[in-house]
Amino acid sequence: MPISYLPQSVNPLSEGNPRFDFERHPSIIVWELTRACSSGGRIFPRRKRDSFELSTREALRFIEQAVAARPSLLMIAGGDLTERPDLNDILGTAFNHGLRVGLHPVASPNLLKVDFAALKQLGVMQLSLDLHGSTAESHDHFAGVEGSWEWITQSLVRGKQEGLQIQINTVFTHQNLGEFEPMVQLIAKLAPDVWNVSQYLPREAAKPSELFNGTESEAFLKALSKAKLGLTCEVTTSDTPQFRRVSLQNSDPDLMKNLAAKSINDGRGLVFVTHLGEIRPGPHLPINTGNVRESKLLDIYRNNQVFRGLRNPALLKGKCGYCEYNSICGGSRGRAYGTTGDYLAQDPVCIYEPKSRPNDGTDSWRMYCDD
Numbered sequence: 395m396p397i398s399y400l401p402q403s404v405n406p407l408s409e410g411n412p413r414f415d416f417e418r419h420p421s422i423i424v425w426e427l428t429r430a431c432s433s434g435g436r437i438f439p440r441r442k443r444d445s446f447e448l449s450t451r452e453a454l455r456f457i458e459q460a461v462a463a464r465p466s467l468l469m470i471a472g473g474d475l476t477e478r479p480d481l482n483d484i485l486g487t488a489f490n491h492g493l494r495v496g497l498h499p500v501a502s503p504n505l506l507k508v509d510f511a512a513l514k515q516l517g518v519m520q521l522s523l524d525l526h527g528s529t530a531e532s533h534d535h536f537a538g539v540e541g542s543w544e545w546i547t548q549s550l551v552r553g554k555q556e557g558l559q560i561q562i563n564t565v566f567t568h569q570n571l572g573e574f575e576p577m578v579q580l581i582a583k584l585a586p587d588v589w590n591v592s593q594y595l596p597r598e599a600a601k602p603s604e605l606f607n608g609t610e611s612e613a614f615l616k617a618l619s620k621a622k623l624g625l626t627c628e629v630t631t632s633d634t635p636q637f638r639r640v641s642l643q644n645s646d647p648d649l650m651k652n653l654a655a656k657s658i659n660d661g662r663g664l665v666f667v668t669h670l671g672e673i674r675p676g677p678h679l680p681i682n683t684g685n686v687r688e689s690k691l692l693d694i695y696r697n698n699q700v701f702r703g704l705r706n707p708a709l710l711k712g713k714c715g716y717c718e719y720n721s722i723c724g725g726s727r728g729r730a731y732g733t734t735g736d737y738l739a740q741d742p743v744c745i746y747e748p749k750s751r752p753n754d755g756t757d758s759w760r761m762y763c764d765d
């Protein structure tokens with residue numbers, strides 16, 4: 395599932411909170427409310443609701459846990475969220491508790507029936523949808539769902555008309571790399587608030603031959619960094635935190651403004667809750683650290699050793715451990731885990747050679763991120 399957990403448009407630091415402390419609170423909670431999906435496709439196979447997913451009562455109880463965690467955003471993701479008949483109750487409860495909520499549903503024909511004005515009234519701030527090609531043909535082929543380009547583009551336009559913040563998520567692989575320039579042009583035309591770009595990780599919905607190697611990934615990120623300069627929206631990445639390093643190397647003024655907020659990574663400002671209530675450091679790091687049915691989300695986030703380890707750049711292995719960019723990058727923990735089975739291992743795709751060496755005391759971008 396491509397995710398959308400870097401909504402700088404609702405960035406706490408941009409609202410006068412100069413020290414958002416990721417040791418104490420996650421900035422983003424991504425909650426996979428359901429995996430039900432009627433349309434099927436590359437990312438989400440067709441399936442019904444899991445009978446063990448959180449019940450309405452458990453979901454409403456979880457909202458209280460989310461409130462206690464004081465995130466800047468609760469991103470409710472799916473699955474086809476319209477498959478949850480209690481969605482409005484959940485949204486209303488979140489709104490009444492003052493949570494800022496975004497929705498990231500998987501596309502299905504049901505999207506065409508969604509009343510975005512009503513969602514806005516229920517406090518939804520952001521609509522996040524996946525678009526992997528600049529035309530119906532290229533997107534539908536990549537997603538493996540005929541008709542989904544139409545459902546998505548119509549929904550983006552309608553959501554924007556109702557005043558929702560819009561995030562478009564695009565995954566690139568060898569298969570759709572030729573779509574990069576046309577996608578940049580489409581993004582300029584659609585003018586979302588955020589364009590979130592990612593690459594598949596090992597063992598995700600792509601064949602190994604579709605994945606970028608280190609050189610290709612670096613070239614891709616440089617092209618993205620260049621394209622960003624011509625776009626008015628924010629450009630973020632998921633599971634490719636090296637983009638921050640590449641952007642800094644290009645002296646990107648936007649990134650320089652707010653480094654700490656942009657250092658979010660698995661377990662560091664981010665926590666993921668599955669449809670079964672399992673608590674994980676991120677959507678692409680499948681390590682269960684507890685379950686909201688019996689554990690407190692905030693307690694796990696603050697104290698579980700997996701989370702604590704992920705927030706300590708010094709524990710990262712290989713060159714990620716001594717890289718001068720590790721506090722704002724840290725590598726993709728999901729890629730490290732998917733490749734090696736070790737969530738603290740060096741990100742195998744990054745080709746950057748750190749200037750520092752282990753424990754040589756070289757200045758680090760950490761000074762911008764640590765209290």
Ligand code: SF4
Binds near residue numbers: 720724
């Ligand atoms: S070596 Fe690791 S921390 Fe440094 S830029 Fe590469 S992935 Fe990021």
